[in-house]
Amino acid sequence: MSPPVRQPVGFFRATAILLRKDLLLEWRTRARVNALVFFALATLLLFAFALDANRNIMQAAAGGLLWLGLLFSSVLALGESFRVENENAALDGIRLVPASGRAIFIAKALGNTLLIYALGWLLLPVMVALYDIHLTLGPGPYAIALLLGCLSITAPGVVFSAIANNARARDVLLPLLLFPLLVPALLASVKATTLVFGGDPMDQLRSWLWLVAGFDVIYWALGFLLFPRVIED
Amino acid sequence: MPGMQTLARVLLAAGPADAEHIQPVTTGMIVKYAVTTVVGIALVWGVIRLFGWIEEKTRASFGVRAGLIGIGVILTAVGAYLGLFWAPPDRMMGDVQRIMYCHVPLLWNALIALCINFACSVLYLIKPSWKTDSLAEAAAETGVVMGANGVLLGAIWAKPTWGVWWTWDPRLIAAAIMLIAYAGYLALRRFIEDPDRRALWSSVVGILVAVDLPVVWFAVRWFRSIHQFQSSPSTVDPALRVPLRVMAFAFLFLLMGFLWQRYRIALAHRKDEVALPDALPTTARREVTP
Amino acid sequence: MTSPGDPAPAVDIRDVSKRFGRRWALARLSYTLPRGRSLLLTGHNGSGKTTLLRLIATALAPTAGKLWVLGHDAVARKDEVRARVALLSHASFLYEDLTAEQNLVILARLMGHEAPKDRAHALLERVGLTRRSSHPIRHFSAGMRKRLAIARLLMKAPELALLDEPFGELDPAGIAEMEAIIAELKASGTSLILATHLVDQGLRLCEERLHLVDGRRVDP
Numbered sequence: 001m002s003p004p005v006r007q008p009v010g011f012f013r014a015t016a017i018l019l020r021k022d023l024l025l026e027w028r029t030r031a032r033v034n035a036l037v038f039f040a041l042a043t044l045l046l047f048a049f050a051l052d053a054n055r056n057i058m059q060a061a062a063g064g065l066l067w068l069g070l071l072f073s074s075v076l077a078l079g080e081s082f083r084v085e086n087e088n089a090a091l092d093g094i095r096l097v098p099a100s101g102r103a104i105f106i107a108k109a110l111g112n113t114l115l116i117y118a119l120g121w122l123l124l125p126v127m128v129a130l131y132d133i134h135l136t137l138g139p140g141p142y143a144i145a146l147l148l149g150c151l152s153i154t155a156p157g158v159v160f161s162a163i164a165n166n167a168r169a170r171d172v173l174l175p176l177l178l179f180p181l182l183v184p185a186l187l188a189s190v191k192a193t194t195l196v197f198g199g200d201p202m203d204q205l206r207s208w209l210w211l212v213a214g215f216d217v218i219y220w221a222l223g224f225l226l227f228p229r230v231i232e233d
Numbered sequence: 234m235p236g237m238q239t240l241a242r243v244l245l246a247a248g249p250a251d252a253e254h255i256q257p258v259t260t261g262m263i264v265k266y267a268v269t270t271v272v273g274i275a276l277v278w279g280v281i282r283l284f285g286w287i288e289e290k291t292r293a294s295f296g297v298r299a300g301l302i303g304i305g306v307i308l309t310a311v312g313a314y315l316g317l318f319w320a321p322p323d324r325m326m327g328d329v330q331r332i333m334y335c336h337v338p339l340l341w342n343a344l345i346a347l348c349i350n351f352a353c354s355v356l357y358l359i360k361p362s363w364k365t366d367s368l369a370e371a372a373a374e375t376g377v378v379m380g381a382n383g384v385l386l387g388a389i390w391a392k393p394t395w396g397v398w399w400t401w402d403p404r405l406i407a408a409a410i411m412l413i414a415y416a417g418y419l420a421l422r423r424f425i426e427d428p429d430r431r432a433l434w435s436s437v438v439g440i441l442v443a444v445d446l447p448v449v450w451f452a453v454r455w456f457r458s459i460h461q462f463q464s465s466p467s468t469v470d471p472a473l474r475v476p477l478r479v480m481a482f483a484f485l486f487l488l489m490g491f492l493w494q495r496y497r498i499a500l501a502h503r504k505d506e507v508a509l510p511d512a513l514p515t516t517a518r519r520e521v522t523p
Numbered sequence: 524m525t526s527p528g529d530p531a532p533a534v535d536i537r538d539v540s541k542r543f544g545r546r547w548a549l550a551r552l553s554y555t556l557p558r559g560r561s562l563l564l565t566g567h568n569g570s571g572k573t574t575l576l577r578l579i580a581t582a583l584a585p586t587a588g589k590l591w592v593l594g595h596d597a598v599a600r601k602d603e604v605r606a607r608v609a610l611l612s613h614a615s616f617l618y619e620d621l622t623a624e625q626n627l628v629i630l631a632r633l634m635g636h637e638a639p640k641d642r643a644h645a646l647l648e649r650v651g652l653t654r655r656s657s658h659p660i661r662h663f664s665a666g667m668r669k670r671l672a673i674a675r676l677l678m679k680a681p682e683l684a685l686l687d688e689p690f691g692e693l694d695p696a697g698i699a700e701m702e703a704i705i706a707e708l709k710a711s712g713t714s715l716i717l718a719t720h721l722v723d724q725g726l727r728l729c730e731e732r733l734h735l736v737d738g739r740r741v742d743p
Contacts, residue, residue: 008602008606008633008634008635009632009633009634009635013635014633017629017632017633018633020629021618021629024621024625024629025618025620025621028620028621028659029620084618084619084620087618087619088614088615088616088617088618088619089612089614089615089616090616090617090618092582092612092614092616093614093616093617093630093675094616094633095582095605096580096581096582096605096608096610096616097605097630097633097634098601098602098605098606099633156441159437159441160438160441163421163434163437163438164421166425166430166434167421167424167425167434168424168425168426169420169424170424172420173417173420173421173424176413176416176417176420177414177417177418177421177438179413180410180411180413180414180417180442180445181414181441181442181445183406183410183449184445184448184449184451215448218444218448222440222441222444226358226437226440226441229358229433229437230433230434230437232584232601426544427543427544428544429542505545506544506545507542507544507545508545
């Protein structure tokens with residue numbers, strides 16, 4: 001019989017510790033986070049040029065442009081969050097503590113969600129200024145639509161980023177894998193955000209939000225199931 | 234199962250208000266799909282065992298492959314004759330409609346191939362094997378080639394009938410996403426050198442993509458809210474049905490032949506990648522040589 | 524299988540092979556290290572030392588064969604093994620952008636220590652990094668990283684310590700300190716596996732020796 005050893009902390013405690021670590025890392029590298037914000041702003045500005053700064057078109061397309069900006073930024077954020085883990089095989093170190101792969105997944109996905117979610121709020125005043133949009137339905141529905149959409153990006157994003165970071169051409173691979181997968185959730189998020197901006201006379205917002213929530217359930221469940229297999233080889 | 238019911242209810246509540254014509258997702262449907270999935274995976278497992286048996290225990294491999302492709306070619310010739318000369322031209326679209334006899338069966342068979350890829354991905358995660366990995370690669374590649382051809386033919390058909398090469402019709406969007414997603418899958422396979430990691434990670438990606446595709450299908454239908462009726466042999470005119478069926482089987486035989494051939498190539502690659510000069514451990518937990 | 528008072532061996536390797544692509548990093552290796560003993564692992568670069576250590580640490584899974592670590596199956600019961608084994612590897616497992624203290628505190632929290640900060644400070648003092656505890660790892664020299672990695676290993680108080688080139692990148696004083704730490708680990712009953720090119724130092728510290736050539740066991 002071996003003497004009793006200190007058991008590793010429980011699942012939720014481990015998730016909280018790892019999430020705190022991810023947020024701490026983001027705080028310590030806030031120069032990179034700042035760059036991410038300016039990247040998102042630059043994309044929004046470029047979209048305006050691409051649409052010939054036509055106020056009507058920009059207003060109508062604002063929901064889609066917002067989500068494209070967030071999607072491009074999230075690819076950078078996701079890639080960065082695993083580059084940090086791979087630098088000194090730090091993820092291996094966490095894994096061997098031992099920490100549950102599922103806790104690592106949840107923490108990583110939540111950390112990235114918070115980052116993109118905050119970015120979504122930061123972009124809002126810019127969108128008001130650049131595209132002349134209005135929060136017709138108020139900030140509450142915007143908050144929900146934004147959160148649900150961010151959740152749907154990050155869960156598959158974390159799985160793919162963990163894979164792509166160990167492959168050649170990882171910068172191409174992550175968007176190539178992620179973008180097609182995200183189309184359905186993105187469509188629904190765009191619809192929901194457009195309704196939040198433009199008003200919802202036919203009361204459709206609820207059903208689009210439910211749809212995104214359904215994708216979130218599917219993506220998070222799959223990520224939760226499959227992520228440990230990705231990092232254990 | 235309560236989880237499934239909840240999910241069904243979420244999806245049921247999710248359709249937009251103006252989409253009554255779309256079949257609602259019910260628990261019964263989900264159960265049916267789940268059962269079909271399990272049976273399908275078991276079927277593919279059986280096919281892999283059969284391939285293995287024919288390859289290793291008999292000398293019939295070449296004959297079977299040649300036979301499959303031969304039958305496919307003959308059926309294609311028959312189907313082409315039926316489609317081009319025997320079937321009457323479409324009342325609305327004229328002769329152009331004859332593209333359907335290739336276009337639709339190609340996409341059906343592409344879907345079959347991609348389903349096989351999904352089954353192989355699941356099987357690999359359950360029990361790693363170079364055979365499942367090779368068949369997954371073969372299926373994805375064959376599926377993408379067939380799907381791309383099908384979409385290309387569709388565009389050629391669309392130009393004279395709709396006046397454009399491409400419309401943002403739900404089915405076209407879904408097909409395009411499917412092709413891009415599996416192109417990503419194939420790119421991933423190229424970009425990972427280590428065969429074990431490649432097999433494991435591409436299985437994970439294969440599952441994620443495959444689970445996503447039906448969702449894409451529903452989502453784009455809701456998004457566009459255009460009613461499209463499904464083509465199946467029973468919804469088209471009986472005279473058009475015969476060549477469609479013949480061509481479907483022709484391409485099915487070709488698919489099987491191609492799959493098998495590509496599977497042998499993939500397996501030979503795996504064999505080469507893990508080829509070991511000497512000291513082959515005899516107690517290998519998983520097969521090192523197939 | 525084992526009666527109380529007769530602990531399972533520290534490492535029990537039975538016919539273990541590990542394949543990377545078309546190369547056997549380890550080929551049908553068998554070896555048993557009794558509890559509390561220390562093993563010197565020698566061999567040229569690429570002979571399979573690191574692979575063996577990573578297998579024992581369960582960072583890798585064997586391609587074939589059976590592997591028990593401290594009486595636990597290293598394939599089926601990974602977490603049991605991981606909780607008792609610590610690996611000092613070439614990669615430092617450290618977050619470049621965090622400070623030395625933060626790196627250790629996170630680890631202490633994940634291991635469930637009651638007072639993670641105190642534990643971290645004690646270990647930083649032990650490896651002589653107190654003065655630099657609030658500096659990010661990015662500005663550390665190779666030797667300082669090594670010291671911090673050792674602190675990381677000591678944090679776990681492992682029953683089996685796996686040391687991959689512990690003397691690499693250390694100055695003579697550092698090598699002496701490392702020898703002292705290893706001697707202390709030994710004295711406290713920790714089983715040890717030490718992979719190093721410095722055979723003299725290694726032989727002074729270890730009773731057993733395993734020499735690998737191309738992933739195979741060879742008598743030195």
